[in-house]
Amino acid sequence: MNNLPSKDVGALENLLLSGAALSIIGLLIVLPLGVVLKEAFAGGLKLWLESVGDPDARSAIKLTLAVTAVVVPLNVVFGVAAAWALSKFRFKGRSLLLSLVDLPFAVSPVIAGLIFILLFGRHGWMGTWLTDHHIRIVFAVPGIILATLFVTFPFVARELIPLMTEQGSEEEQAALSLGATGWQTFLKVTLPNIKWGLLYGIILCNARAMGEFGAVSVVSGHIRGETNTLPLQVEVLYNEYSFTASFACASLLAGLAIVTLILKTFVELKSGRDAA
Amino acid sequence: MKLSLKEKSVLPGFGLSLGYTVLALSLIVLIPLSALVLRSSELGLAGFIDTLRHPRVLASFQITFLSAFKAALINVVLGVTVAWFLVRGRFPLKRLADALVDLPFALPTAVSGIALTTLFAPNGMLGSALGKLGIKVAFTPTGIMVAMIFIGLPFVIRSVQPALADLNKELEEASRSLGASRFQTLLRVVLPLLSPAILSGFTLAFSRALGEYGSVVFIAGNMPMKTEIASLLIITKLEQFDYAGAAAVAVALLSLSLLAILLINLLQARTTRYLGN
Amino acid sequence: MSITIQKISKTFGSFQALNDVTLEVPSGGLTALLGPSGSGKTTLLRIVAGLEAADEGTGGQILFDGVPVTDDPVNRRQVGFVFQHYALFRHMTVFENIAFGLNVKPRGERLSRDEIKGRVFELLKLIQLEQLAQRYPSQLSGGQRQRVALARALAIQPKVLLLDEPFGALDAQVRSELRRWLRHLHDTIHVTSIFVTHDQEEALEVADSIVVMNKGGIEQVGAPNEVFQNPATEFVMKFLGDVNVFHGRIHNDTPIFTGELKDENGVRLLVRPHDLTVQLYPGAGISLPAQVYRVLTAGPLVKIELLNSQNNLVQVHIPHAEYQSMPVKPDQRVYLVPKESRLYGNDNARIEYVI
Numbered sequence: 001m002n003n004l005p006s007k008d009v010g011a012l013e014n015l016l017l018s019g020a021a022l023s024i025i026g027l028l029i030v031l032p033l034g035v036v037l038k039e040a041f042a043g044g045l046k047l048w049l050e051s052v053g054d055p056d057a058r059s060a061i062k063l064t065l066a067v068t069a070v071v072v073p074l075n076v077v078f079g080v081a082a083a084w085a086l087s088k089f090r091f092k093g094r095s096l097l098l099s100l101v102d103l104p105f106a107v108s109p110v111i112a113g114l115i116f117i118l119l120f121g122r123h124g125w126m127g128t129w130l131t132d133h134h135i136r137i138v139f140a141v142p143g144i145i146l147a148t149l150f151v152t153f154p155f156v157a158r159e160l161i162p163l164m165t166e167q168g169s170e171e172e173q174a175a176l177s178l179g180a181t182g183w184q185t186f187l188k189v190t191l192p193n194i195k196w197g198l199l200y201g202i203i204l205c206n207a208r209a210m211g212e213f214g215a216v217s218v219v220s221g222h223i224r225g226e227t228n229t230l231p232l233q234v235e236v237l238y239n240e241y242s243f244t245a246s247f248a249c250a251s252l253l254a255g256l257a258i259v260t261l262i263l264k265t266f267v268e269l270k271s272g273r274d275a276a
Numbered sequence: 277m278k279l280s281l282k283e284k285s286v287l288p289g290f291g292l293s294l295g296y297t298v299l300a301l302s303l304i305v306l307i308p309l310s311a312l313v314l315r316s317s318e319l320g321l322a323g324f325i326d327t328l329r330h331p332r333v334l335a336s337f338q339i340t341f342l343s344a345f346k347a348a349l350i351n352v353v354l355g356v357t358v359a360w361f362l363v364r365g366r367f368p369l370k371r372l373a374d375a376l377v378d379l380p381f382a383l384p385t386a387v388s389g390i391a392l393t394t395l396f397a398p399n400g401m402l403g404s405a406l407g408k409l410g411i412k413v414a415f416t417p418t419g420i421m422v423a424m425i426f427i428g429l430p431f432v433i434r435s436v437q438p439a440l441a442d443l444n445k446e447l448e449e450a451s452r453s454l455g456a457s458r459f460q461t462l463l464r465v466v467l468p469l470l471s472p473a474i475l476s477g478f479t480l481a482f483s484r485a486l487g488e489y490g491s492v493v494f495i496a497g498n499m500p501m502k503t504e505i506a507s508l509l510i511i512t513k514l515e516q517f518d519y520a521g522a523a524a525v526a527v528a529l530l531s532l533s534l535l536a537i538l539l540i541n542l543l544q545a546r547t548t549r550y551l552g553n
Numbered sequence: 554m555s556i557t558i559q560k561i562s563k564t565f566g567s568f569q570a571l572n573d574v575t576l577e578v579p580s581g582g583l584t585a586l587l588g589p590s591g592s593g594k595t596t597l598l599r600i601v602a603g604l605e606a607a608d609e610g611t612g613g614q615i616l617f618d619g620v621p622v623t624d625d626p627v628n629r630r631q632v633g634f635v636f637q638h639y640a641l642f643r644h645m646t647v648f649e650n651i652a653f654g655l656n657v658k659p660r661g662e663r664l665s666r667d668e669i670k671g672r673v674f675e676l677l678k679l680i681q682l683e684q685l686a687q688r689y690p691s692q693l694s695g696g697q698r699q700r701v702a703l704a705r706a707l708a709i710q711p712k713v714l715l716l717d718e719p720f721g722a723l724d725a726q727v728r729s730e731l732r733r734w735l736r737h738l739h740d741t742i743h744v745t746s747i748f749v750t751h752d753q754e755e756a757l758e759v760a761d762s763i764v765v766m767n768k769g770g771i772e773q774v775g776a777p778n779e780v781f782q783n784p785a786t787e788f789v790m791k792f793l794g795d796v797n798v799f800h801g802r803i804h805n806d807t808p809i810f811t812g813e814l815k816d817e818n819g820v821r822l823l824v825r826p827h828d829l830t831v832q833l834y835p836g837a838g839i840s841l842p843a844q845v846y847r848v849l850t851a852g853p854l855v856k857i858e859l860l861n862s863q864n865n866l867v868q869v870h871i872p873h874a875e876y877q878s879m880p881v882k883p884d885q886r887v888y889l890v891p892k893e894s895r896l897y898g899n900d901n902a903r904i905e906y907v908i
Contacts, residue, residue: 014366021361022373024354027402028426029379032391035401039394078300085293091282097297104305106534108487109385110507111526114514115308118315123519125311149304170640172287173604176627177634178654178709182288188657192644204381211384214489218511231386231490238390238494250387257382264382265375283565284606286627 033254040251043244051248059225060233060249063141067229068209071148075205076198079156084190086157087164088172098161104153112150113218116143139221144229147215152205159201160194167193196271203267207260211253312530316523327524332500333509336525339417340506341532344485347424348432351481352474354425355432362433363440380430385490392423393494415497420505423492428481435477439470471547479540486533554712554745555580556601557616562608563596563769570596572769573611578747578762580618583739585756586749588766589792594749595637595717597766601747602634602715603627617712633706633744635716639698641690647701648686651676654709676704679738696727700734707742716748720755732759753793757781765789787823787897796823797867799841803904808896810841810862820904821897826870828893831857831881840888843867845881857881859889 041048051057082101086094104112118124120137130137137143171193175185191198213231220227222236230249237246282290316324327333361367362374380388396403396413403414413419443466451461467474489507497503504512506529513522556578563571571593578584586594599605600615604627607613614623622630642650655669664672677683680700690698699719706714719735720728736759739746750756756763757777765772765780765788773785784790799822801810808820822839832840843859846866855876857869867889881887896904 017357017361017365018367021358021365022367024358024429025373025376028354028429029376031401032388032395032426033379033383035391035394036387078297081293081300082297084289085297088287089282089285089290089294091290091294097301100301100305101297103309106483106530106537107309108489108507108526108529108533110489110510111312111487111530114510114522114526115312117514118311118519118523119308121519123517125315146304146308150308153304169285169287170636170638171642173627174634174636174640174642174705175653175657176286177602177604177630177632178657178705179628179631180653180657181628184657185287186289188653189642192642207382211382211387213384213386213389214507217489218514231384234384234386234390243394246390250384250390253384253387257379257384257387260382261375261378264378265371286604 033258036247036250036254039243039247042247047244048248048251051245052252054245056225056228057230057233057245057249060228060230061252063144063228064210064230067141067145067148068206070145071152071209072202072206074149075152075156076202078153079158079160079201080198082157083160083164083194084186087161088169101157101161102154104150107150109151109212109214110218112215113147116146116150116219138219139223140227143219144216144227147219148209148212151212151215152208155205155208156198156201159197159204163194163197164190196267200264200267200271203260203263207256210256312523312526315520316527318520319524323520324524324527327521328528332504333525335501336504336506336509337528337532339420339503340486340529341536343417343420343424343505344482347421347428347485348478348482350421350425351428351432352478355429355477355481356436356470356474358429359433359436359440362437377430377433380427385427385488386494388426388491389423389494392426392491393419396422396495414495415499415503417503419495419497420492420503423495424485424488427488427491428485431480431484432474432477435473435480436470439473443469472544475540475544475547479537479544482540483533483537486529486536554618556713556745556747557614557619558597558601559614559616560611561597561600561613561615562611563593563600563605564608569769571600571607574769574771576764576771576774578745580745581743582745582761583736583759584747584762584764585760586747586764586766587751587753587756587792589751591768592766593769594751594766598715598717598747598749601713602632603630604634631709631712633703633709633711633714635699635702635706635714635719637718637721639690639702639722641698641702641705643690646687646689647677647682647693648673650690650701651705651708653705672708676708679707679741680704694727695723696731699723699731703735703738707744711744714744714746716746718750719748720750720752728755735759757793765792767792784895785903787821787903790823790895790897795826795868797826797829798823798865799861800863808839810839819898822891822894823897824891824894826856826868827854828891829867829869830871830875830890830892831859831869831879832888832890833879835888836890838890839894840890843887843889845883845885845887847883848881850876859887861889 086098086101117138119126120130120143121127122131124138137146171189172185175189176182180188211231212229213235216229217232217235220229220232222228222232224236228236230253234246234249234253237243237249319327358377362370362377367373393414394400396406396419398404398407398412398414400414406413411418413422447465447469448461451465452458456464487507489505492505493508496505496508498508506525510522510525510529513519513525558574558576558578561571561574562569574593574597586597588594596605600607603622603625607615607623614621616622642653645653651673652669655664655672658664673686674683677686680703682697682700682704685693685697690701693701703716703719720731723731732755735748748759757780760777762774763777763780764774767788773780773789775783780789781793784793790796799810801808801820801822802818803820808822810822835842841861843861845857846860847858849856849858850873854870855873857871857876859867859869861867869889898904
């Protein structure tokens, strides 16, 4: 219904409105994206390939993928558990818990990084103990994982809670009354009903996990080839005035953003059709 | 009668799912955040206030809050325009435009940062054009605002868009049939009905801008007292191993943003009184 | 299988949904739980199913054929439950929905694939939807979904069949068709069934036995005819159809109708509109003076609206033939004589009286 052109918008009005909106989208959104691609390929495809194939860049790509591979599954488990508890049951403290789940969204990424330095840094609470036992958390991969986990924490839960609350628990009750066990009910009834919402949450969580900059920047230590994720590699190269190399790495992340938008649109279309 | 914390339910798995949720939340979010508060309290109240009263800290808060506020206001105008177009406009590639709106969400902030800097630098595509008009963007407070506009725009659009789509067409028709002009209808009927959505879009854009780091830090220039945002100051303090100072600035930034969000939510509650509850 | 409900209470927060309910549901019958919303009928049904737990510590029990099932969880109680909004699994076809209960059985008890297929098609035949086996719930009409929900519940060969407002979400025509179909189905399979409804007509038409509920308690249990003809309480009388109420008191063992009284002497005479006759002169028994207000002759019955001596509206329904023999006009003074009436005291219980 929303796609029907409204008769109220006259031709002139539509022209003005479209002009204004498309200029905003063009100038603020399309142009920055275009600049990334233009600068990335400014030195030709060969230079781009060299930049992306550079050992440091490759190790940054590997680290980014590894961190994401740890963080996303953990957040999926958390998101599903939190959504099950918060949407299928009513209990004391539920609304407090609901807002606590969203809390990481209100925390600036830099603060998200900072809190782990305060806990595990050399001058942090557990710093001495960790140094004595030769365990490195900050300025190392575990710190990057923790910081990324923190900033992406609510993504899956946030998609699932409203969806599962709206779906209610009648289908689960029906499954139980037909003799299904708890796990059978979850796997055969709940999971198929939330699959698109779950996928949507995973896509957003994945994009943020791969692209997180602020929080990771604080805890990483910027050790080339070791603790630089792809976004950090972009920063390091940019600050060294290696613009083409920096934009080459940035173009990979821009590609990730575009793929994310395409998948997101696809999931929206698909789930919208299922609901209809 | 037995006092129970939970209403009885036939669905299984409550203990397991709640237990896991609380455990994960505590380990990842609550315990680390409480470390922040405790660490800043090491300074004592006097030390805490002293840290925050330092001119460089005050300047960074001023630039952060002011830029975020201005950016969110501008985003209201831009966002409502785009949302209006996406709901009611006619354009062959509207679906594509709709999908592109989320790009600032999806694009890693470091990438947005270097892209905006390149665009608005004095020799950049937009920067050179604006420079001829005497407007400097990159490495000035304006640059900070531009980055905050970029990062906040989708929040306003995505808040207003569904509200506008759900707006009952009959209300506007009723207004017109009672003799109101199109402009009067917009001003007296449509905008008041959209105001809760606009306010929540404003809040989301504002609070995102307050904490934003990646897309701002490249374009800002990072001159202490002039273009240094609060997030960057936290990092600077950390690099000087002033952990307690960094924690104090972080606590102040976090509480001020929560306070601002709370105030706007109260305002929103007032504007939606007519909805009842 | 008979169902015994013993001393069941249920509170939600401070709201008492059920208050010490005891009820015996005989084997093989079709019983209606009838009552207004908030009377506790759905809660009682859900407690029988095991979807809700009764309050503990009151000694409440549910027994199937004399065997307590109170502690059996819903997935082992083997009840067929038909949800008000069907609760069909939206991501499964009609076939998969009906087969669900058979597919989730532990491997040892599970039928073979072919046997399951056979069973599902038997049920599809029973609900006359064989050709729709591969459709999804969203592609079915309301009445079809209702029948699929019923077939799904029957697939597990339930000990008892429980239906929550089975026709509540359907439009009027489909409703009456399905009512007849459900009655017919029950006559074919004879499984002990309970259904919840707030529609007295539905209960009277379909059930073998009606349990009238109000405010968490049972007002009356009986066959439809019994409940309709001999309502035990004023509530039952009012809930089962339109009534005219005349307020009065007992004077020398006979009621006189002078106005509302709050004390223990106050009584109310309840008369259904079709049990009143209009006469021009007072009769020997109870005759209530009234003034004609409006006469409606369009429709199967003539509806006469009158004002009684306390200026309350009274409705009388009489056949056209009777009206033709003695027509009345607005403002005319007449007497109302009840053919059939019931008298209730202020304690809600029925009082026997002789005219």
